[in-house]
Amino acid sequence: MLAIACLLAVISYRGWPLSLICTLAILILKNMFDLQELTNRLKSGYGSVAIDCPIGSQNKLELLLVRMAIDGGQTARTRRQPVTWDVADGIQSYPSPGQMMAWEPQCWVKTAVQVPAQVARAGEPAPCSLLRYLIHQASNAQGEACLYILYDLPRFLLPHPQFEVVNRLLKRACTVLNYSNSRMILVHHGHQFGEEFQDLISEMEYPLPDEPETRALVQQQLQELQASAQGQGQQIPDELTPQDLTRTVRALLGLTEEGQINLLQYAVRKLRAIDHHLPGAINQMKQRQLIRLGIEYAPAPDVPAQGLTTMDEWVQMTSAALDPRAREFNLPNPRSLLLIGPPGTGKSLICKELSSRLGLACIILDFGNLMTKELGGSEQKLRDILKAASTVSPCLLMVDEMDKAIGQSAQEGDGGTSQRLIATFLRWLNDHEEPVIVIATANRPTFSPELLRRFTRVFVDLPTLRARKQIFQVHLQLRHLLPDPLPTSGRLARQYNTWLDTLAGLTEDYTGDEISQIVIKVAYNAFIKVRDGAAATVEDLLPVTLEELEAVTRSSPPQHRGQYREREMLLEWVKNGMAIHANPPEPVAAGARISRRSVSFED
Incomplete structure (x- = not known):
């Protein structure tokens, strides 16, 4: 409960919304960060531990570290005063552990710490005053045991003459802390400590939320969003199936808790619904964010793959x-x-x-x-x-x-x-x-x-007869050359089925890409005919005949026709058990005759 109290104190000070407070409170109790491992390292004598933590999770990590500091035990050696530093706010101290346990949460406010004049030196980079103060405090045998939580200090370890003193002071601080009751946590994201710090700093990673954590967050947040909408007189229909929930959870993986909450809230507000569109909307926004980090994503397929x-x-x-x-x-x-x-x-x-x-x-x-x-x-x-x-x-x-x-x-x-x-x-x-x-x-x-x-x-072999028929259908429908869905009965159903059978029979040895190019060429020819005539909209079918489709097909020979030797080598390779077929060959009935012409005997 002390962890939750600490959470409420800091978050209420920052003015975060109640929904976020509740969600993060749940996540603190279910956190996957190995806090016990960190505690063991500190109690074993490691004076300095570096934690690689995403920016969006650093607030949560600080709360966990504060919890560890004030709830570490009853002795002076295990309970420590939390002190933080970053380049913007300088050194700040939480109230003492005893006060934090006795006071109301709203009283837990960090206060600035002034570095004594005899410790600081004019003209030095900001981290130098911090490290000199830390060394001074840790060297005092009668001083209070502290847990120093320092942010982004590795930024000041660059190979530059201005920062050489930072490098040396950090090594000295690590050494002093090894023989002190105080400890130092270096919170950073993606920085590397050189080999010279290998024996001085123990490194850990703060994980992003896994699937169970993310599922709990999504379920809690969706309830909060619905309650918020109802409070404003709005209704957000919840039509999310268990499968859609799993897809939504997986779409949010790889983000921090705050990143997940931001995307989920934005997607629900944009859609005004909680349904099967939610995972797709989240994936689109997530991909736009991660592309800026140099991660390239494959686009969604324009047509479904056939024959798999x-x-x-x-x-x-x-x-x-x-x-x-x-x-x-x-x-x-x-x-x-x-x-x-x-x-x-x-x-x-x-x-x-x-x-x-x-x-x-x-x-x-x-x-x-x-x-x-x-x-x-x-x-x-x-x-x-x-x-x-x-x-x-x-x-x-x-x-x-x-x-x-x-x-x-x-x-x-x-x-x-x-x-x-x-x-x-x-x-x-x-x-x-x-x-x-x-x-x-x-x-x-x-x-x-x-x-x-x-x-x-x-x-993945050349498409079978059945697969070629399916490929023609999806591409002809995509280019508005066939209705979607196809009629299932009547004259048009028989006509379109004859078209597809005929085209599939004509395109033996064709790849799926070559079939799609045939359809595109036919669609361009049809569009040119209507461009200057009657207006064509996406609801209209472009005019095309089977004869035109056959003519374009015959004028586009397949690239693999005649190149049977290499394909036979691949088939032999598969036959020897080196691979399996994506779509096993279709069995041919004994005595059956394969014809390139398709004849319908229906009335």
């Missing part, structure tokens, strides 16, 4: 594996996928489709953009992207055309950079524990066996 029998099973299994309850049965994270097949068969589209079905963000890893002239720079950029993916997990990590980037043929003439990238990537694939699912694509399986064995390998 094996992928349907994979989505079902992966969705179950991402359920937090799966950990209770010691089930591992889903295996990554390697999609192999000829160009244009829809491998990249499958990545986007899987992202859409699972409700997960799809981050793009482009090995070509990783290459730098600096030694080790490419590997560092790769580590940064992998860390970003781990931060927003669960997510998909899309590696398009991986054979061109790190395949065996790509390793020649780059000074060994590709080999180092492969080593870094393999190490991460083998060691990472976060639910980051890699979906890589390649035209050929030109990879080392040690890389291949880390993937579930899926062969």
